[in-house]
Amino acid sequence: MSESTSDQDMARKGRVVSVVIAGTILIWLALNVIGKMAGLPGRFALLFDLAAMAALIWALVNIYQIWRARQADKG
Template identity: 85%
Template sequence: MSGETKDQELARKGRVVALVIAGSVLIWMALNVIGKAAGLPGRFALLFDLAALAALIWALVNIYQIWRARQADEG
């Protein structure tokens, strides 16, 4: 794979990670507000929290992979 193609792939992966982070936080906040307004039990709030946490952990793993790939390209 050429260097430019690899850079484009890493940039695309970075954009996906950014969208996942922003989207998961926005959806999490919206679900918490809707859940509270609808009077849902606390276990649903926990479910929303765990889903957001899973998305953020996925994003963190991908950020680490991007960082490692960029470090390998430099060295």
Template identity: 60%
Template sequence: MGRDQDQQTARQGRFVALVIAGSMLFWIAAQWVGPMLGLPGRYALLIDLAVLAALFWAMVVTYQIWRKRRDNEG
């Protein structure tokens, strides 16, 4: 793997980590603030689905990174 590819892969990994951490922090904050604001349950469901979509995207990109590193190893 070239140096540029290593840097790109590392950048992708950092971005995935930020998406995972950010989505979980957003979910925790929304679960805490939602009842305080009196938001209906359908908004909680919408937030849950949005966070699940972000986590699914992160899983797909993580799998792509893993495959790229494995294919370029040998």
């Protein structure tokens, strides 16, 4: 039973990561378009870029954790 629970936890974590990646890219694109149309200064674009990078780094760390957990389950 613990194996299926672990698999379900990893699958859930993978779905969360995929939603974060897709949502981050969509929001980042929308904010860049809206910012350009509204004439916001470049520092806001930099802020949007840094926020997107933070979310993608979080996703990368979680992908690594999922990968390590799967490797541990194999061996």
